Amino acid sequence: MAACELESLEEALEAHLPEAELREVRRLLFGRDTEKLDLPASAVEAAHERHFELKGCRFDAAQEQLRPPRRVRVGLIQHRIVLPTDAPVLEQVTAMHNRVAEMAEVAATCGVNILCFQETWPMPFAFCTREKEPWTEFAESAEDGITTRFCQELAKKYNMVIISPILERDELRSTLWNTAVIISNSGNVLGKSRKNHIPRIGDFNESTYYMEGNTGHAVFQTQFGRVAVNICYGRHHPLNWFLYSLNGAEIIFNPSATVGALSEPMWPIEARNAAIANHCFTCAINRVGTEHFKSEFTSGDGKKAHHDFGHFYGSSYVAAPDGSRTPGLSRTRDGLLVVEMDLNLNRQISDRWSFKMTGRYEEYAEELADAVRPDFQPHVVREKI
Ligand SMILES: NC(=O)NCCC(=O)O
Secondary structure, three states, rough: OOOOHHHHHHHHHHHHHOOOHHHHHHHHHHHOEEOOOOOOOOHHHHHHHHHOEEEEEEEEEOOOOOOOOOEEEEEEOOOOOOOOOOOOOOHHHHHHHHHHHHHHHHHOOOOOEEEEEEOOOOOOOHHHHHOOOOOHHEEEEOOHHHHHHHHHHHHHHHHOOEEEEEEEEEEEOOEEEEEEEEEEOOEEEEEEOOOOOOOEOOOOHHHHHHOOOOOOOOOOOEEEEEEEEEEEHHHHOHHHHHHHHHHOOEEEEEEEOOOOHHHHHHHHHHHHHHHHHHHEEEEEEEEOOOOOEEEEEOOOOOOOOEOOOOOOOOEEEEEEOOOOEEOOOOOOOOOEEEEEEEEEEEEEEEEHHHHHHHOOOHHHHHHHHHHHHOOOOOOOOOOOO
């Protein structure tokens, strides 16, 4: 079986394990079972007609005496590109807007409060090519580009916070960035968060296109909770997650674009570990499909030139601070994952495990400050001979 033909790990387990074993394997692999979220029949029907997967799950928390539950519904959208990569730029962007609009409408029917899309969602992930044209033409203003204006309409219409990761052009400074635009449910742009870490691996030649972000670890207060965005490669950096959490993030989104041959075994671990370590919810989103580019490119590994990155494996999921996680969306199909979470779980788990209280931050800060000095000497104890 080709890697891109396996639908999902969960489906493979369900197909091949007897029920009792399956329950145990699921407990070991995924933690406490998430409950299935009942979604409106009209949403299920619309998803079927529009050819995308729709999944609903819920994480609950213990009932507290002094605080009412803080239930929020989050939606994650993963999708493939709609038109071939050599179609005119505006036609590609418009086709992607139309696709996401029909998925967002279903998210609204499911009562989603905060909706997040995949990394640079209105364009192909062309950063493997190293060509500037036409890919830089997809860059647009975070404040009033066509994609932001499109998302503002959705946000107002559906009373939803929208997190829209785009290729940003800062016209004033002639700089491109990989940016998530956070649009409030009022329709106003609440702010933006730029990708902090640019990959230097495989065909991810992203430093050809944009700079390391300069927006720090901003957290955005929305009507539905405090959110932050750690874009793709940032998920390999535990301190990056940690700093969003230190600023009070209750949900950290990780819009991504990554391929099977490179990162798939790491994917289920990293965002989940971040949820555990930081007592918060994390949401990992990846695109699907294989994107073909007209010009061949090489990977600097002596192998033959090729026209695609490989298979983007989807598998978007949500992890909770208690270490449990939802099943992933498909590895091959467009999909919408709707997850209801009670944000009270963050403090409940923090009170139980106390990682924030037991972390030795002053000590780490001192040692880190020392480690970045040019005259740093590693603290290694050697046997005296
Ligand atoms: N988009 C991006 O940063 N991809 C890098 C590869 C990875 O982090 O899996």
